[in-house]
Amino acid sequence: MGNWLSVNNTTYMSEKPWPRDGAQRWSTFELYPSWSGERHNVYEGLSYAKDDTYTETKREVVVKTKSHLPIDWTSYLDCHKEATTLATRFNRYAAHLSGDKIRFADSVISPICDVSDIMKITKLLGLITMNLHEDDNVLVEEYLKGNFLHFLSKWGEVRHSKCELLEAFAHFTHHESHGQLVVCNLKGIFNNGCFSLTNPTIHSSTGQFGSKDYRTAGISEVYRNHCCNFICNGLGLPRKNNEEKN
Numbered sequence: 001m002g003n004w005l006s007v008n009n010t011t012y013m014s015e016k017p018w019p020r021d022g023a024q025r026w027s028t029f030e031l032y033p034s035w036s037g038e039r040h041n042v043y044e045g046l047s048y049a050k051d052d053t054y055t056e057t058k059r060e061v062v063v064k065t066k067s068h069l070p071i072d073w074t075s076y077l078d079c080h081k082e083a084t085t086l087a088t089r090f091n092r093y094a095a096h097l098s099g100d101k102i103r104f105a106d107s108v109i110s111p112i113c114d115v116s117d118i119m120k121i122t123k124l125l126g127l128i129t130m131n132l133h134e135d136d137n138v139l140v141e142e143y144l145k146g147n148f149l150h151f152l153s154k155w156g157e158v159r160h161s162k163c164e165l166l167e168a169f170a171h172f173t174h175h176e177s178h179g180q181l182v183v184c185n186l187k188g189i190f191n192n193g194c195f196s197l198t199n200p201t202i203h204s205s206t207g208q209f210g211s212k213d214y215r216t217a218g219i220s221e222v223y224r225n226h227c228c229n230f231i232c233n234g235l236g237l238p239r240k241n242n243e244e245k246n
């Protein structure tokens, strides 16, 4: 930081490149969150590739910062990585059954470089409770622009009428992993035949996917709530219907 007041919050360059364009990125983000939850807050921002401070590589992003409860960004990214691998396989198998596809948002971890001086002053005046600190790690993620919907709950309950593909995907992840995990809590946008999703939950037998991973109890509950549809049947997944619920 120089002698001038810093207006924006900024991050350092991400250590790892963005999955989609392979570029390391730094970001600048708003003073106040657009959404606040128990585990993280969401700020809107802009991201730039290394050495580019202008517009060529500009992307709209959201910057997620920790809130009241602890959050582990490594587990968050592990969930995205595992879900992306399974979605890529699922898209290939289900291509003849549905024209739509599933993907998960690009995201990277970056440390905060500058907390805006305006935020610091506002905090001194007692107008906000600021919980951003320089060098804290934040998650910078592709901005999912559109009608953001929660399609499937963390227990596999259907929250939206048009999500047969996502229900079949959850069943597919269970079958493909030989019952060792299930990907659920599917939320995001649907655009041009593609579900772009963020922050899924994975329940696993090993409990390796962070604090939202309810292990075998989570796997059983999602499976209990699942009811097969034509895509499950078309993929040859073991049939599961409502009569089997108990």
Ligand SMILES: [Zn+2]
Residues within 6 Å of the ligand: 167, 168, 171, 226, 227, 228, 229, 232, 233, 237, 240
């Ligand atoms: Zn099914």
